[in-house]
Amino acid sequence: MFKLVVIGTSLGGLSALKVLLSGLPANFPVAIAVVQHRHKDSEDMMSSFLQPHATLSIREVVDKDDLLPGTVYVAPADYHMLVDVGYFTLSIDEPVSYARPSIDVLFESAADVYGEFVIGIILTGANQDGAKGLAAIKAQGGSTIVQEPATAESATMPAAAIATAVVDWILPLPKIAPHLINLCQPMWK
Amino acid sequence: MTLARPKLEDIEVQLLLEGVYRYYGFDFRNYAPSSLKRRIWNILCSEKLPNVSALQEKVLHDPACLDRFLLGLSVNVTAMFRNPNFFLAFREKVVPILRTYPFIRIWHAGCSTGQEVYSMAILLEEEGLYPRCRIYATDMNEMVLKQAKGGIFSLQLMQEYTQLYLKAGGKRSFSEYYTAAYDSAIFRASLKENIVFSQHNLATDSSFNEFNVILCRNVLIYFNKTLQKRVYELFHASLCPFGILGLGRQETLKFTPYEAYYEELAGSEKLFRRIH
Numbered sequence: 193m194f195k196l197v198v199i200g201t202s203l204g205g206l207s208a209l210k211v212l213l214s215g216l217p218a219n220f221p222v223a224i225a226v227v228q229h230r231h232k233d234s235e236d237m238m239s240s241f242l243q244p245h246a247t248l249s250i251r252e253v254v255d256k257d258d259l260l261p262g263t264v265y266v267a268p269a270d271y272h273m274l275v276d277v278g279y280f281t282l283s284i285d286e287p288v289s290y291a292r293p294s295i296d297v298l299f300e301s302a303a304d305v306y307g308e309f310v311i312g313i314i315l316t317g318a319n320q321d322g323a324k325g326l327a328a329i330k331a332q333g334g335s336t337i338v339q340e341p342a343t344a345e346s347a348t349m350p351a352a353a354i355a356t357a358v359v360d361w362i363l364p365l366p367k368i369a370p371h372l373i374n375l376c377q378p379m380w381k
Numbered sequence: 382m383t384l385a386r387p388k389l390e391d392i393e394v395q396l397l398l399e400g401v402y403r404y405y406g407f408d409f410r411n412y413a414p415s416s417l418k419r420r421i422w423n424i425l426c427s428e429k430l431p432n433v434s435a436l437q438e439k440v441l442h443d444p445a446c447l448d449r450f451l452l453g454l455s456v457n458v459t460a461m462f463r464n465p466n467f468f469l470a471f472r473e474k475v476v477p478i479l480r481t482y483p484f485i486r487i488w489h490a491g492c493s494t495g496q497e498v499y500s501m502a503i504l505l506e507e508e509g510l511y512p513r514c515r516i517y518a519t520d521m522n523e524m525v526l527k528q529a530k531g532g533i534f535s536l537q538l539m540q541e542y543t544q545l546y547l548k549a550g551g552k553r554s555f556s557e558y559y560t561a562a563y564d565s566a567i568f569r570a571s572l573k574e575n576i577v578f579s580q581h582n583l584a585t586d587s588s589f590n591e592f593n594v595i596l597c598r599n600v601l602i603y604f605n606k607t608l609q610k611r612v613y614e615l616f617h618a619s620l621c622p623f624g625i626l627g628l629g630r631q632e633t634l635k636f637t638p639y640e641a642y643y644e645e646l647a648g649s650e651k652l653f654r655r656i657h
């Protein structure tokens with residue numbers, strides 16, 4: 193049974209996340225952690241922007257927040273978000289490939305802690321962050337999904353992920369939420 | 382949610398940290414595993430070592446490698462007026478309280494290379510409080526303290542710092558506070574007059590004074606909950622009644638056992654006031 197879904201995206205990510213999250217039911221049984229690249233001064237809350245489109249509750253992570261099923265955790269601007277057993281840890285370590293939060297940082301720590309119980313998803317984006325992290329998830333036995341590049345607002349990030357990692361499913365955006373539901377609650381089919 | 386079999390690498394990391402603590406006295410055993418492991422992975426890379434056990438051997442037998450190890454583990458990222466809203470809230474909510482005190486003691490715990498301390502000195506000077514203040518700026522890392530004492534930062538950074546200074550409610554022209562020399566910005570010596578820099582380790586050292594204000598931003602995030610608890614106790618014991626505790630933007634006392642000892646002064650800016 194999966195314990196954690198991690199999602200990484202940059203350019204075009206907000207509208208893609210809107211579509212994905214609005215497709216998940218309130219009783220979705222797995223925790224979801226999201227890194228969306230954005231400006232470091234954006235003190236505006238991404239969660240309040242996304243919340244009206246989702247039934248799951250969405251929150252910007254505060255250091256050492258518990259990792260609970262059925263909640264969407266968003267990395268705050270200008271912090272890396274990492275996973276420990278059962279909770280999140282933040283850091284202000286140097287940006288990785290110019291990004292803080294970095295998708296690779298989240299994915300690599302998720303892979304290290306939750307191994308085969310992780311699903312990694314790369315959505316639209318204009319750089320290559322996340323490709324290494326997705327490969328790490330696969331290497332630890334987790335599952336990987338990438339948005340079909342042709343259907344992404346910006347194809348660079350999904351294309352880089354496909355070129356670097358073994359990807360289990362390449363799907364158009366609207367198909368990702370139904371697929372996640374299938375993976376995470378098989379008896380609901 | 383513990384997973385079935387402990388990972389070999391996790392055991393190796395524990396042994397390494399135990400060894401470093403028992404032999405050298407540096408205690409990283411209660412740092413947050415995820416961010417600490419990332420640093421260790423980076424060190425393995427730069428030392429060209431295949432695994433954590435090999436690093437353990439090298440660190441324990443080669444003091445030069447220990448120095449690189451300590452440097453590799455320390456995250457000294459900082460900036461002047463980082464999260465300017467914090468300083469703005471400090472001006473608005475804390476300064477009026479401080480005005481009522483004849484003498485003010487401030488502790489910056491985990492001050493890194495000092496940018497945050499100089500920012501506070503500037504703010505206090507603009508509010509007319511600096512002559513009554515003594516700022517104790519501490520870090521466990523001697524190397525960064527040396528830089529902090531120097532008060533010389535890269536000139537390139539000044540443009541960004543100027544923007545942040547203005548957003549933080551800065552009242553003058555930021556360039557009044559430093560002189561440019563080649564590619565350095567040398568901060569006015571008068572800003573240092575009431576600052577004492579010294580080494581202090583939050584994991585192993587105890588309280589050393591009583592303070593009206595303690596600022597500790599983006600340091601506790603590197604600790605696990607056990608060490609955070611220790612440090613919150615240390616801060617509580619080091620704060621005067623009605624003293625102020627300032628934390629980083631994504632840190633909070635809420636939902637911790639210490640919540641009851643404090644009231645929120647500016648909740649969104651993580652300024653708390655000790656009430657018990």
Ligand SMILES: C[S@@+](CC[C@H](N)C(=O)[O-])C[C@H]1O[C@@H](n2cnc3c(N)ncnc32)[C@H](O)[C@@H]1O
Pocket residue numbers: 284455456457458459460463490491492493494497519520521522525581582583584585597598599600603629
């Ligand atoms: C990321 S910096 C934070 C700098 C600054 N407060 C800010 O927010 O910009 C973290 C600092 O905490 C220091 N630190 C880490 N562990 C410590 C400990 N056990 N005791 C004292 N300082 C520590 C590090 O040396 C580093 O300078």
